[in-house]
Amino acid sequence: MSAPAPSSGPPTLELRAVEVSHGRRRVLHALSLDVRPGELLVVVGPSGSGKTTMLRAAAGLEPVDSGRVLLDGDDITDLAPGQRDLAMVFADLALLPHLDVAANIGFGELARGARRRQVRARVKEVAADFGIADLLGRRVTRLSGGEQQRVALARAALRRPSAYLLDEPLSHLDPVLREEARSQVQVLRSRDGAPVVLVTHDPHEALSMGDRVAVLREGRIVQVGTPEEVYATPADTFVARFVGPLPMNLLSRDDGHVGIRPEHVRLGDDLDARVQRVEHAGTEAVVHTTTERGPVVLRLPWGERPRVGDDVRLGWSPAHLHAFDRDGRRLAR
CATH class of the missing domain: 3.40.50.300 (P-loop containing nucleotide triphosphate hydrolases)
Incomplete structure (x- = not known):
């Protein structure tokens, strides 16, 4: 039916x-x-x-x-x-x-x-x-x-x-x-x-x-x-953080925040980070890090996970970034 x-x-x-x-x-x-x-x-x-x-x-x-x-x-x-x-x-x-x-x-x-x-x-x-x-x-x-x-x-x-x-x-x-x-x-x-x-x-x-x-x-x-x-396209930072399997990462900037979903973060060359916690999630690892712009969570294949305490660099594609103003409202691209 x-x-x-x-x-x-x-x-x-x-x-x-x-x-x-x-x-x-x-x-x-x-x-x-x-x-x-x-x-x-x-x-x-x-x-x-x-x-x-x-x-x-x-x-x-x-x-x-x-x-x-x-x-x-x-x-x-x-x-x-x-x-x-x-x-x-x-x-x-x-x-x-x-x-x-x-x-x-x-x-x-x-x-x-x-x-x-x-x-x-x-x-x-x-x-x-x-x-x-x-x-x-x-x-x-x-x-x-x-x-x-x-x-x-x-x-x-x-x-x-x-x-x-x-x-x-x-x-x-x-x-x-x-x-x-x-x-x-x-x-x-x-x-x-x-x-x-x-x-x-x-x-x-x-x-x-x-x-x-x-x-x-x-x-x-x-x-x-x-x-x-x-x-x-979450309307504000509340929706961005609340709706989804994991909350959207929010990175501070002068005029508000930049958001990126954990699945769109990778090991790269945009931001220094230190690994605080690694969680098992089936074939994936949920990696919790700290950065100078706030905490960042990413999802990686389990075999590619870093160890707790490792210093890593994070990266992402600009196409996956979301912009929010100081009041948390979504900004047009």
Whole structure:
């Protein structure tokens, strides 16, 4: 089952200048964002950046101070959560421990008044899609973390909403199960083409899963683009350091900083450095050095690694350099 191509048409779900406060603390600052039909939009940011609050505001679980929430062009800002055609998967999955898998999947639809016979048939269908048809009679407390996550996604899919909201759905899984679960998120949007908004604190998840990536910092969207755009042309030094397998190196200069990714640094003749630490990374070594312009990290083949304490010279191609001003904003080449 292949994922549908994102549409360039009008957005399915749109947040327009949404502001949310918790007491006197502003959590979201005039946040504007949209997700298009068939799209998987990943919102990535550190803990406390407002990711969950943003989803809860879209779902109607969090009151907004100002701004609007639109679904298929209709203003749903003042609608109750149950009146919004959205399905949310919570970080803790919110499964009912006293019920079996089938009852968990069908619970919401039955509560909304759907006929039991119809729900039972649809539960079997969606369970097959998510590979849990043989678990329908089992208590959710007897499932693995990955199986529980499939149940939560199946429950959301049963509703056939206009859009899905996923709050860090992979964060509680170990690395092996996390890889498997990513494919289940693709199953979710492949069933009916509804777009998915997924939030995570993991930049690797964002780059590997999203059709587009939105970077959130302190309640503000600082950049939106394809994974390639966000990684190759970060809007500021925060994005440059936060998004990627390793933070971008930032070298000080009079008018700001020059940035370069670790994979673009080599042993060369541009800058003197001393090796402080060498980390094993499979076939590569991650080499940490100190220089007069700040710390520099580079990736080298394991067999070409220097030793701790070695004095080396580093180099790079000018084409791989990024320029940022004193405030951290990206400068045009």
